[in-house]
Amino acid sequence: MSNALEIDLIPVLRDNYVHIVREPASGAVAIVDPSVADPVVAALEARGLAPDLILCTHHHPDHVGGVPGLRRHYRAQVVAPAAERQRIGTADRWVDEGDEIAFGGTTARVIAIPGHTAGHIAFHFSREKVLFCGDTLFSLGCGRLFEGTADEMWHSLLKIRALDPATRICCAHEYTEANGRFALSLEPGNAALVERMREVAALRRAGRPTVPTRLDRECATNPFLRPESPEIRRRLGLEEADDVAVFAEIRRRKDRF
Known part of the structure; x- marks a missing residue:
């Protein structure tokens, strides 16, 4: 059985990517950081898919702006960082460091990576060697320090740097x-x-696209x-x-x- 996740990038806004993720063994589908709804709905319909999960890495509008529209179309579980509950407002499950999220036949572990925002998280599929890290680590870059300190961001990047070198880094922008x-x-x-x-x-x-990249x-x-x-x-x-x-x-x- 292949351990690969099928990942499609949907370009939206000026330089954002929304990820459509499919776990082949079960057919489970997740959406990561939906900036807007309509292009994602169109992409899902073109593929004959419906999401089971919507995963949000942080509260910025270009990462959660599409959640309400997607919820009007689908009964997907929305998963978001507990530390940003006041900023995001509505989710079905609030998660933090070490929490695990079942996704078809596999599991994602939550890694807390503050710096870009105070409660920023990543979703790590260790078996498949895939990390969805939002705006923390970019291809050849990292996110601005809007809410955290340099020390916080550096230690968040150290967490990522310690992962398997073959890990695919799925970030949210074409930078x-x-x-x-x-x-x-x-x-x-x-x-x-x-x-x-x-x-x-x-x-x-x-x-x-130039992403995903590899660690x-x-x-x-x-x-x-x-x-x-x-x-x-x-x-x-x-x-x-x-x-x-x-x-x-x-x-x-x-x-x-």
């Missing part, structure tokens, strides 16, 4: 090209990054997972600083890039 330009400004000597940006450019010219590729090329890099530290003038300080400076510079 790779812009993130890569910033990454090259910090680590132009990283041959893996240079090669990856060639691949990214080819994908975008073809109108194809091992992110660890090799994403500056937000690489504060230990001597080249990055030299560029920042922080050769002797701790990792949190280096990460915080990378984030500050990206905010102004």
Whole structure:
């Protein structure tokens, strides 16, 4: 039996992706971070699917805005972070670190990853090596610190970095090209990054998404997972600083890039 989840990306708004996830053994279907409802309903109908779960990583409108519309069409269970209950308002199940969510013949474990928002969570399918991480880790980037501190975000990223290197990272935005330009400004000597940006450019010219990415590729090329890099530290003038300080400076510079 294959352990793969079938994942379709539905592009919505300017640069968001909504994920339609299917567990083949059971046919169970989940929607992750529905920004809007109508394009998702259309995609589901085109595939002959109806969702069993709606998984929300955090409270921002471009991640939960489609929930009311989807609930009008389907009887799916909405799962959302307990720490953001006041911001999200309506869900069927509120979850936090370590909670498990049955999905057909498999299970997702909740990982608390605050930083972008105070209660941000990820959904980790360890058997299938898939992580839905919302706006915490991007392809070649990470989310802005709207509600958390650099220390919180760095420790959230450490949780992700500790997962199986083959884990597919399913983030919610198409930011790779812009993130890569910033990454090259910090680590132009990283041959893996240079090669990856060639691949990214080819994908975008073809109108194809650059995500999901893989954790091992992110660890090799994403500056937000690489504060230990001597080249990055030299560029920042922080050769002797701790990792949190280096990460915080990378984030500050990206905010102004």
